Amino acid sequence: MLKLTSALLLGGLASTASFAEKWHMPTPYGDGNLPTQIAYNFAQEVKDNTKGELDITVHSGGSLVKHTEIPRSVKTGQVQMGEVFMGILGNENPIYKHDNIPFLATTYPDAEKLWKAAKPAVAKALDKDGMVLLYAVAWPAQSLYSKEPVNKLADLEGAKMRAYSPSTSRLADLMGTTPTTIQVPDIPQAFSTGIIQAMVTSPSTGVDSQAWDYVNHFTEISAWIPKNIVVVNKRAFRRLDKASQEIILDAAANAESAGWAGVAARAAKDKATLIANGMTVSQPSPELIKELKAIGKTMSDEWKAEAPKDVAAILYNYEK
Incomplete structure (x- = not known):
């Protein structure tokens, strides 16, 4: 069951007709993970550059919506946007499996190249489901x-x-x-x-x-090297003015760049933590x-x- 209160629902798509909007962004992973940290930075950049007119609250660790229910929640407008591990969508469309095929892309440069090759098809598939692709963040190699x-x-x-x-x-x-x-x-x-x-x-x-x-x-x-993707409800996005849309897209591009720039270092840091703990x-x-x-x-x-x-x-x- 979705952990959505009536107050959150009242703050949903209906609120997109006015400024000083509050959006909700469920994510499946905890605050210590790179994708979640980037999500917080993304939300803050949007808030800063819209001068507070669009305030995105990140709900990490599945605290608002369970991971498997996030895509449906965004698609139906119960939340405006969300983050999901792309591979869980594999039963809906095989293109979502591209980064879950063992030994197809095992280095970060190859994984980024694979994403560029798949991204147009992924964006098209999401668009058909009423969602706009914003950005992706890679995980360290599995x-x-x-x-x-x-x-x-x-x-x-x-x-x-x-x-x-x-x-x-x-x-x-x-x-x-x-x-x-x-x-x-x-x-x-x-x-x-x-x-x-x-x-x-x-x-x-x-x-x-x-x-x-x-x-x-x-x-x-x-x-x-799999990825999380961040998506936004297409109707909610289109109801924003063009300036706000551009701010979101710019922040999304920055988020994706930060992910590719930081994933290798995060992998090394986390591997060192495993070793340090025996x-x-x-x-x-x-x-x-x-x-x-x-x-x-x-x-x-x-x-x-x-x-x-x-x-x-x-x-x-x-x-x-």
């Missing part, structure tokens, strides 16, 4: 957390693996594990109660959930990488088959 060392996939056979998107569910299947959907706030309890035994996620999520309390090993497979950080064995790249090839082929024309266009723009 790697493997486990209680015991993992040198080959057989070491994980039968384990329950955290899943958080259609692509990560498929990955868990292909790894010989059981996919189990767990959102970030529930990770510690899921490990402590045996609901999951492993996960593939960023060093930032590991720090945010204090992974050292329940796992010992972080294997840097760096399989892919976790063993290691490079993957050649056998493990070979097995994972074979899975990546399978997932890439499946992705292409889902939407041959759209996926081919993204890959063409990415590879050219």
Whole structure:
């Protein structure tokens, strides 16, 4: 259920006809994460440059709307804007999976290049759903957390693996594990109660959930670099005057630039925090990488088959 009060609803789309508007922006992750910090900066820039006429309140950590409900809440106008992990939209349109394909783009320059290739298609799909794409923020590369060392996939056979998107569910299947959907706030309890035994996620999520309390090993497979996207309800955006729209778009461009500029440093900082708290950080064995790249090839082929024309266009723009 949405955690929306009547007061918030009264401050919804109906308020966009007047100035000194107050908008609400739910985000799924906590304040310690780079995407959330950038969201606060974005909101402050908009407020400053509109001279307070547009005040965006960031509700972090799923405190206003649950993660999986954020896209629908923005689309229907229950909130004006929101942030979402793009991969959770993969069942709606295969183009949202482009940054969840293992080993398609594993460096930050390649991930940014892939985003530029996919961005027009993503914006078009969101527009059809009544939303305007504002900006994206990349996560650090996704790697493997486990209680015991993992040198080959057989070491994980039968384990329950955290899943958080259609692509990560498929990955868990292909790894010989059981996919189990767990959102970030529930990770510690899921490990402590045996609901999951492993996960593939960023060093930032590991720090945010204090992974050292329940796992010992972080294997840097760096399989892919996913993104959060920030979207705004199209009707709410269009009701703003042109000057306010431009301020939002300028702030969004600055937010996206800040994300690409800061993600590598955040990854290094968070990995150092894992080490400082006693976790063993290691490079993957050649056998493990070979097995994972074979899975990546399978997932890439499946992705292409889902939407041959759209996926081919993204890959063409990415590879050219």
